[in-house]
Amino acid sequence: KQEVTQIPAALSVPEGENLVLNCSFTDSAIYNLQWFRQDPGKGLTSLLLIQSSQREQTSGRLNASLDKSSGRSTLYIAASQPGDSATYLCAVPDNYGQNFVFGPGTRLSVLP
Amino acid sequence: GAVVSQHPSRVICKSGTSVKIECRSLDFQATTMFWYRQFPKKSLMLMATSNEGSKATYEQGVEKDKFLINHASLTLSTLTVTSAHPEDSSFYICSARGKPSGRALYEQYFGPGTRLTVT
Numbered sequence: 001k002q003e004v005t006q007i008p009a010a011l012s013v014p015e016g017e018n019l020v021l022n023c024s025f026t027d028s029a030i031y032n033l034q035w036f037r038q039d040p041g042k043g044l045t046s047l048l049l050i051q052s053s054q055r056e057q058t059s060g061r062l063n064a065s066l067d068k069s070s071g072r073s074t075l076y077i078a079a080s081q082p083g084d085s086a087t088y089l090c091a092v093p094d095n096y097g098q099n100f101v102f103g104p105g106t107r108l109s110v111l112p
Numbered sequence: 113g114a115v116v117s118q119h120p121s122r123v124i125c126k127s128g129t130s131v132k133i134e135c136r137s138l139d140f141q142a143t144t145m146f147w148y149r150q151f152p153k154k155s156l157m158l159m160a161t162s163n164e165g166s167k168a169t170y171e172q173g174v175e176k177d178k179f180l181i182n183h184a185s186l187t188l189s190t191l192t193v194t195s196a197h198p199e200d201s202s203f204y205i206c207s208a209r210g211k212p213s214g215r216a217l218y219e220q221y222f223g224p225g226t227r228l229t230v231t
Contacts, residue, residue: 043224044222049219104154105155
């Protein structure tokens with residue numbers, strides 16, 4: 001059964017710092033991995049989707065990497081801003097490929 | 113882009129009553145819809161998966177008689193919490209899986225969530 005973990009659980013940084021969020025999954029037989037953002041009391045916003053054949057994806061200040069063999073993904077946020085404050089979730093398809101298995105999330109707070 | 117809506121966004125109900133939450137895919141047909149529950153500061157937990165016209169598949173530990181799911185059309189699924197109790201208070205998020213026009217792949221799109229408070 002696929003399990004996803006994320007480190008750290010919470011992170012507080014001053015504005016402008018570059019930071020890395022980590023995601024690990026137990027079953028490396030995935031065909032993609034997705035990073036989401038969730039603001040308090042809101043739904044999910046998809047940030048980046050990495051297919052299994054890809055090593056990384058970039059969108060603006062965000063860069064996500066995927067290492068299937070080691071069961072890890074990282075989300076790199078460059079030059080963090082207070083507006084980046086949110087919970088970041090990584091997710092991989094379950095063993096049936098129909099639905100997501102979510103990590104517990106990293107709560108990020110960027111201080112002005 | 114693909115949009116999934118939920119209604120209502122917030123609902124407060126009294127213990128013992130039932131409440132219905134709607135999930136709609138606004139600009140694409142959803143082959144499958146999913147219902148999740150999220151407790152404060154916790155991740156999303158899948159409750160059930162529904163395909164249009166067939167019975168929902170519930171995850172282990174989710175009471176199907178309490179959480180009634182109807183997937184009436186390719187754009188609408190409803191979750192009814194029956195005889196609600198305070199412990200049912202939570203954030204409920206739906207998602208819809210489909211291939212909007214112009215997209216190459218089937219993806220899962222999430223609704224904005226519904227905050228249920230049972231008093």
